[in-house]
Amino acid sequence: MKFYSTNHTSPSVGLREAVMNGLAPDGGLYLPERIPVIPQAFFKNISEMSIRDIAYVIADLILGEDIDASEIRQIVNGTFTFDIPLVGIDKNIYSLELFHGPTMAFKDVGARFLARVISHYSSLAPARKVKVVVATSGDSGGAVAAGFKDVPGVEVYILYPSGQLSRMQRAQLDVPGGSVHAIEVLGTFDDCQRMAKQAFADETLRKDFLITSANSINICRLLPQMFYFFYAYASLMGRDEDGAGDVVFAVPSGNLGNLTAGLLAWRMGLPVKRFVVSNNTNDVTVNYLLTGRFTPRRSVRTIACAMDVGNPSNISRILDIFGGDFGPVQRLVKGYSYSDEEIAGSIARTYSADSYLLDPHSASALAALREDLQPGEKGIFLATAHPAKFPKVIYDATGVELRQPQLGDPSHKPMSHPRISVSYEALKKILIQ
């Protein structure tokens, strides 16, 4: 399979290059040149398939020309070491709990899959060591660290801004074994990101190492997110004799990775009637769906902080999936945005009416689903994080006290991280050690 850039200037590349580049040289995002359509017969028995089996079939259709079947099996099995249950909340409304992985958020899926694909390519060219360099402002560092934990042959460097991480977020960067290196940078997140980009572009470094970035726009973080849309559909079929029926997916959105994956699944033949996007007050996507005009702006802080995005990175992929035509996007995707008060209200209402605790991101998606779902339809919302990751928000909305989960090793003593100034030379020294 070839992957093209959504900016259409860089040449198409094979899987290996798309994964190692992350971003295309022209600044565009990679998408598969051909989106295979799954034969309808596949859906007959899908309700009896595990997430691993479903993931294998889909992954093989897209990656099968580039990676051996047995290797794809291993990558998929290593990714899904936890289940993704579909939980009934209310009549015809279901929560797809994506938060049972090591860092209790859906980003584990993409991080684990990407780590295994990178490791696969590293094993093919052992002479050139693979070094992954990423900048984090919070949770994504933990997901990447956990994703690469048991993956051989790859060194990971995570840059974080000094003083900006919570205790839990920092603890998640301490991975025993020595292949994950956290680096404290005396600067901002933007400084970290700039230094990571410098490493990526450093020709002298690239002579000796394969440098890649594992960032959120990598095609191999996106593709595995399709698997759980299929699995959710399968779970719904399995529990209703009439079959899945008219299914509506609600997606709490920031950079639109999950929505993009859902739309790709739909293009592959997953019978979805409609997608519903929820935004917090950073409602750039919702405005786009209403007006057809994409107007990025500075993000503001909300209680659904992982959705505080003012310039959603996947927007070019979404338009491309529809051949650049806005009309069909608008017909298939509806959008709703919510203030912090409305999100807290959704958490409170769902707890008192359905005895179900929601994290703020998932709460926005459920609110949108409740507004949009029509009689006879079935709604699935993506529950993207565990509520216990947001104890203060939950307490304020419901009075329920949740213990902040201990992620990582409970007997863990904080490891010391090298601390460097905002200097690429200082980073480079660590990278070549």
Ligand SMILES: *Cc1c(COP(=O)(O)O)cnc(C)c1O
């Ligand atoms: C990253 C994140 C989102 C937003 O997902 P996108 O794919 O970027 O739209 C939603 N909820 C949680 C908990 C997240 O961590």
